[in-house]
């Protein structure tokens with residue numbers, strides 16, 4: 001038992017959260033001009049969750065290259081032109097007591113609007129996706145630098161933390177999954193090399209007291225997908241490379257095998273988060289149908305996770321954190337904006 005509740009503050013390095021709730025990154029597909037620049041929608045969307053009492057907002061998958069996006073409607077960080085609109089969001093989140101990070105990513109073979117997507121190896125996701133081209137060794141090295149450049153811009157925008165997207169079958173996941181990385185250079189001989197180099201490069205561009213998060217699929221669901229044991233070894237390698245906090249998700253690499261298809265029930269990824277936490281003694285963020293307040297509070301109290309990330313429920317209710325803290329008997333008033341207190 002941890003003794004933690006949803007309203008227990010959390011601190012890691014220079015990051016201090018008012019409570020243990022996290023807004024999971026969720027693509028909005030709402031960029032209007034193909035330029036990757038955040039607009040009024042993103043500003044209102046993230047600011048309203050800050051007003052809603054969330055401890056840490058993680059801005060959606062934000063990509064290091066125009067062709068590294070799932071769609072042309074996704075956010076980007078490939079140019080300094082992206083910084084001002086993101087800074088406006090960061091400042092608003094801070095004004096309302098939330099901390100805010102950003103998920104830095106490249107979609108790799110899942111970049112659906114790219115004319116020719118790139119990937120570790122020329123293996124398509126499935127017959128409905130484009131056939132990707134394998135990156136050359138030189139291009140992989142350049143890609144590592146590109147992640148560093150995007151991080152420098154995120155830090156300039158004022159984000160409190162960086163999350164690397166190493167989950168759900170996107171580029172970093174493609175490099176560390178044996179099914180999608182069949183390269184014969186050094187990045188194929190050691191499947192963690194790309195991820196470890198990205199982590200090192202990103203950290204060069206972050207202040208020392210800023211924690212680095214990594215979102216990872218701790219196991220795969222396709223027929224020959226990797227196991228949780230392999231996922232734990234990946235996490236071990238990435239922690240040694242400099243990750244501070246692991247955000248544990250699963251799957252996304254392909255169509256699940258019928259026998260492996262996850263049962264979509266409350267906390268369906270919680271055991272994976274706990275397995276990583278227990279094996280490596282590292283703080284974790286759990287995610288996946290954790291929006292029932294009592295279920296989430298119990299998951300924290302049991303010590304299976306250090307933080308609770310919520311996705312879809314926050315699309316339905318921007319005030320989920322306040323409501324969940326209230327429902328589980330916490331001091332929710334501390335999280336309610338002053339102007340709204342009479343609503344309670």
Ligand SMILES: Cc1cc2nc3c(=O)[nH]c(=O)nc-3n(C[C@H](O)[C@H](O)[C@H](O)COP(=O)(O)O)c2cc1C
Pocket residue numbers: 024025026027028060061103165167168215249287288289290291309310311312313
């Ligand atoms: C609309 C939508 C967009 C998403 N976009 C992202 C994303 O950008 N990055 C990511 O890692 N996961 C993404 N996810 C997955 C969520 O972060 C989360 O892991 C998932 O929804 C499970 O949590 P939930 O049951 O609380 O919704 C997305 C999910 C939804 C519903």
